[in-house]
Amino acid sequence: MTTSARALSVDFDDDQMWVRLEDGRTVGVPLAWFPRLLHGSAEARRQVEISPSGLHWDALDEDISIAGILAGRGDMTGSRSHAA
Numbered sequence: 174m175t176t177s178a179r180a181l182s183v184d185f186d187d188d189q190m191w192v193r194l195e196d197g198r199t200v201g202v203p204l205a206w207f208p209r210l211l212h213g214s215a216e217a218r219r220q221v222e223i224s225p226s227g228l229h230w231d232a233l234d235e236d237i238s239i240a241g242i243l244a245g246r247g248d249m250t251g252s253r254s255h256a257a
Contacts (some may be wrong), residue, residue, distance in 0.1 A: 180239055183221045183228060185210075192228070192242060206247030209235040 178194040185191070189201045190210060204211040210218060213233045222229040227238040241249075 178239060178243075179225055180223050180228060183223070185215070185218050192239070194239070200242055202242055203247075207235060207237065208248060209233045 178196045178198070180192050181195055182193045183190060184193075185204070188204055190204055190207070192200045192202065194200065210230070210233060213230070213235075217230065217232045220230055220232055222231070226240070227236060229236050
């Protein structure tokens, strides 16, 4: 089973990032999973670069793979704030 598809577009609402994929799916991901996007301006979010494997925001220093989104993974770079 393939777990990757190419993104065609990215949109945002107040709480979610919506990624439209070439296979017809639209995937909603909570912005809380990606603090750089959550705290970034609407203008900075619009500056997304779509590549065959993922999404990149130069101004926000954020890279997100489509495979990671489909696997349900959020930001893997920081530590969890609720860690014991």
